[in-house]
Amino acid sequence: MNMTRGDTYEFKFQRRNQNKEVITEKPDKMYFTVKENDEMEDFILQKRLDDNTISYDEETHYYHITIEPKDTSGWQYGTYYYDIEVITNNKTKTIKKGTLSITSEITFESNEV
Numbered sequence: 095m096n097m098t099r100g101d102t103y104e105f106k107f108q109r110r111n112q113n114k115e116v117i118t119e120k121p122d123k124m125y126f127t128v129k130e131n132d133e134m135e136d137f138i139l140q141k142r143l144d145d146n147t148i149s150y151d152e153e154t155h156y157y158h159i160t161i162e163p164k165d166t167s168g169w170q171y172g173t174y175y176y177d178i179e180v181i182t183n184n185k186t187k188t189i190k191k192g193t194l195s196i197t198s199e200i201t202f203e204s205n206e207v
Contacts, residue, residue, distance in 0.1 A: 095176075096195045099169055100202070103161040108154075109180070109189060116155050121180040124148055126159050128194060132175040139165050169196050 097103040109117040124143035129136070141147040141159050149158045177191040 095192065096197060097161065097166070099171060099196045099199045100163045100167045101199070102163060104158065106156045106158045107178075107190075108156055118155050119182065120150055120152075121182040123181040124157065125179045126176065127179070128174050128176045130174060138169070138174070166196055171196050171198050 095103070095105070109121075111117055121143065126139075126141040126148060127137045128139040130138060139161070141161075143150065143157075147159075150156075151158070172195070174194045174196065175191070176194050177188050179186060179188050181187075
């Protein structure tokens, strides 16, 4: 994923099984976690299903995650690491991992007069 630092970035996804069928069961927990590197224990951003920073549409079975401007405004430009993890019936599974590239911003909040 690529995004400009300080912008709003929204994405949605459905959970699917190995046969590409939509999984309609809502997990007990879900986390979208971002770290400066993949070996750190501490995260710099986390969105969660249980606090509604990850939302779920029961009709379409899409999960929605929004990265707000305040979430990345203090970050350095560069590459960060993320994953999406679900926990259902005490079983933990990482369903996606990747990198988040934060690119330079031209218009800063202070320019928005």
